[in-house]
Amino acid sequence: MRHHVLIHIGGCGLGLGLRLWKEVFAEHGVGADGQLRAGALSDEGAFLKRVASSRVAPRAVVVDGDPSSIDLFKDDPVSGLFRADNFVFGGGACGNNWAMGYNDRVAMRDAAVARVTSEINPAGGSHNFIITHALGGGTGGGLGAAIVEKLRLVYPSSTIVCFSVLSSPSQDDVVVRPYNEVLALAKLIANANAVVLLDNESLGLAARARFGENAVHHARLNELAAQALALLTSPLRLPETRAVELRELTRTLTPFRGLALVSLAIESWTDTVGGDLVDALRSRVNRVSGHGADTSALLSAAFIAPRGRPISPTSLRADARLGFRGWFPDPLVLRTRSRARAIAMASSESGVVGPLSALCSRFDSMLKRKAFLHWYHGHGLTTSQMQQARKAVGELIAAYQTAANS
Ligand SMILES: Nc1nc2c(ncn2[C@@H]2O[C@H](COP(=O)(O)OP(=O)(O)OP(=O)(O)O)[C@@H](O)[C@H]2O)c(=O)[nH]1
Ligand SMILES: [Mg+2]
Numbered sequence: 001m002r003h004h005v006l007i008h009i010g011g012c013g014l015g016l017g018l019r020l021w022k023e024v025f026a027e028h029g030v031g032a033d034g035q036l037r038a039g040a041l042s043d044e045g046a047f048l049k050r051v052a053s054s055r056v057a058p059r060a061v062v063v064d065g066d067p068s069s070i071d072l073f074k075d076d077p078v079s080g081l082f083r084a085d086n087f088v089f090g091g092g093a094c095g096n097n098w099a100m101g102y103n104d105r106v107a108m109r110d111a112a113v114a115r116v117t118s119e120i121n122p123a124g125g126s127h128n129f130i131i132t133h134a135l136g137g138g139t140g141g142g143l144g145a146a147i148v149e150k151l152r153l154v155y156p157s158s159t160i161v162c163f164s165v166l167s168s169p170s171q172d173d174v175v176v177r178p179y180n181e182v183l184a185l186a187k188l189i190a191n192a193n194a195v196v197l198l199d200n201e202s203l204g205l206a207a208r209a210r211f212g213e214n215a216v217h218h219a220r221l222n223e224l225a226a227q228a229l230a231l232l233t234s235p236l237r238l239p240e241t242r243a244v245e246l247r248e249l250t251r252t253l254t255p256f257r258g259l260a261l262v263s264l265a266i267e268s269w270t271d272t273v274g275g276d277l278v279d280a281l282r283s284r285v286n287r288v289s290g291h292g293a294d295t296s297a298l299l300s301a302a303f304i305a306p307r308g309r310p311i312s313p314t315s316l317r318a319d320a321r322l323g324f325r326g327w328f329p330d331p332l333v334l335r336t337r338s339r340a341r342a343i344a345m346a347s348s349e350s351g352v353v354g355p356l357s358a359l360c361s362r363f364d365s366m367l368k369r370k371a372f373l374h375w376y377h378g379h380g381l382t383t384s385q386m387q388q389a390r391k392a393v394g395e396l397i398a399a400y401q402t403a404a405n406s
Contacts, residue, residue, distance in 0.1 A: 002046045002236060002245065004128040005119045006060045007112065007147065010101075010140030011069040011093075012165050012218070013133035014062060016198075018073055019222040020132065020163075021058055023230035024048070024237065025078060027338065030056055032077045041337065043237040049119075061086045061115045063147070064139055065108060066093035086119070088112045094138025098180040099379035101142020102187075109146045113154060127158035128246045130233075131192075134165040135184040136177040145187035152191040159247045160192045163229055166289075166355060168200035169362070171216065176372050178362040179386065185356075186389035189396055194250045194260040196232070196346070197289040198225050199355055209285035210269055228266040228288045231304050232346055234338035244334055252332045255299035255348045255403055259396060261356075263290030263349050268342030277311070278321050281345045289352075296351025297323040297404040301331040304344040311343065323349075325404065350404030356397050363390055 008017030024030075024047055029040025034055040036042075048056040060082055064070050070089045073079055088111045094101040120127055129151055133140030148160055164184075167177050188195050203221040211220055235244045254260040265287045267280040280286055290296060301322075305311045313330040316322060324331075366372070367390070373383060 002044065002128070002243075003120070004047055004059065004130055004236065004246065005116050006047065006058070006130045006132070007063065007116060008060065009063045009112075009131065009133040009144040009147065010137040011064065011066060011134070012137060013131070013140045013144065014064055014069050014073045015218055016163065016165065016222045016225055017060070017062070017132040018076055018078070019226035020229050021060065022078060023226050024058070025081075027230065027234070028056075028237070030081070032080065034081045041238055044239055046237040047233075057081055057083060059119045061088065061112055061119065063088040063108065063112045063143065064093075065089060065091035065105065065143075066139065086115050088115060094142055096136075096174050096176055096180065097138040097375055097379060098142040098145075098183045099376040099381035101138040101140075101144070102146050102183070103142075103380040105139075105143045105146065108143060109150055112147050113150050116151065117154070126245065126247060127155045129155075129158055129160045131160070131162040131164075133162065134167065135181040136167045136172070136174070138180065140165075141180040141184035145184050148191045149187055159250055161194045161196065161246060161250060162188055162192050163225075164188070164195045164197060166197055166199040166359070168204055169358070171200060171204060175366075176375065178359055178366060179372070179376065181359055182363045182393050183381075183386065183389045186392040189259045189392050192259060193247075194253060194262050196229070196262040196264055197352060198264070199289045201355070202284070202287045202289055206269055206285050206287065224269070225288055227340065227342075228264050228344055231266060231336070231338055231340050231342060231344040232264060234336040234340070235304060235334040238337045249302060249332070249346075252302050253300050253346060253348050255328070256399060258399060260348055261352045261396070261400065263347050263352055264288040265345045265347075266342050267344070268340070277343060278316070278319050281343070282321060290349060290355070296349040297325055298328070299325055299348045299350070299400075299403050300328055301345055301347040303331055303333045304336055304338075304346070305333060306338055306340065306343075307335050309343060325406065327406070348400075350400055353397050353400050353404075356393065360390065360393060360397065
């Protein structure tokens with residue numbers, strides 16, 4: 001039963017989520033009125049649900065207390081496809097405060113989970129949840145973590161994958177972002193199966209290379225991220241590929257016990273590397289996530305490639321430039337009917353340690369000075385809870401470091 005419920009949380013979650021749905025609608029021939037074009041590729045109910053004989057609706061729940069970002073979402077012509085009941089809103093934004101989103105938005109959390117439950121196939125099967133959000137937002141990070149935690153409680157054997165945006169230190173000047181991101185990540189470590197880390201720094205580099213110096217704005221970043229995520233999710237949606245479940249994909253990308261931190265690269269964005277697949281996937285300008293791409297060791301990987309593109313798991317595995325660790329078996333290669341003329345690589349790799357260690361250093365230097373702690377204490381979060389979150393993130397980083405050196 002390959003049904004997925006997508007949950008979009010906070011300003012970034014909504015912007016990225018909407019862009020991803022546009023890719024999905026285009027791929028499956030869904031018009032702005034929800035009608036399926038004749039001959040369109042069915043998604044077999046994976047992301048879309050049939051609401052009439054030739055009409056479909058996205059299986060999505062949209063959550064934000066900030067009326068302006070909900071309005072922005074609703075202004076888009078395709079927003080009419082989303083079920084009105086599945087907008088969970090009200091209560092206001094969380095002002096970049098993770099503790100407010102996590103502790104003070106309990107009614108929204110419960111309403112969101114209730115809407116998710118209403119989208120689940122009552123006949124049972126596995127429950128797959130995909131979340132889009134920013135780790136650093138008060139809503140995306142704080143309420144997002146609370147929703148993931150509750151989903152894990154209610155659906156203990158579900159597969160929960162987060163498409164999580166990490167802020168760019170060079171583009172984002174909200175001083176408490178490191179607190180929010182560490183706190184959110186710690187909750188995902190405890191409750192999610194995988195986090196596809198979409199890092200705005202890497203996306204900014206890719207956007208600049210592709211669209212020029214002025215292209216580093218959220219619409220462009222979302223466009224690039226959504227293209228990569230659409231390709232990544234295409235084997236879950238498109239028929240006649242080797243059937244793959246989100247759980248299997250997630251397991252492949254989990255090199256050791258715990259959360260899989262997934263990096264993503266997509267090969268078609270630039271041809272500056274002369275058409276060589278491995279070089280292209282290693283090139284910084286093709287990466288959605290993970291700095292240090294050039295030196296990173298691959299611990300596990302899945303390649304998503306359209307039919308007709310020759311790609312051999314064994315030769316990829318043997319290619320020194322990818323830096324596969326000796327103990328890892330051949331990567332998973334998934335064939336897709338996606339018309340994207342690109343290959344995506346989803347990987348667990350040591351390069352993820354770079355941005356996360358830098359994040360932890362910023363967190364540590366703020367906590368040492370007790371900077372802005374009163375904001376968090378005022379919303380029921382203790383210093384000791386913050387220290388525990390930092391410890392959990394530190395342990396995950398250490399695990400990746402150890403695995404890469406073994
Ligand atoms: N890639 C991308 N990043 C975004 C987008 N919108 C915001 N961000 C980043 O996300 C972080 C802030 O998260 P938001 O989503 O704005 O915050 P929120 O979850 O709505 O939370 P509050 O507004 O604090 O309640 C910052 O690092 C932004 O740079 C977007 O559309 N795309
Ligand atoms: Mg917001």
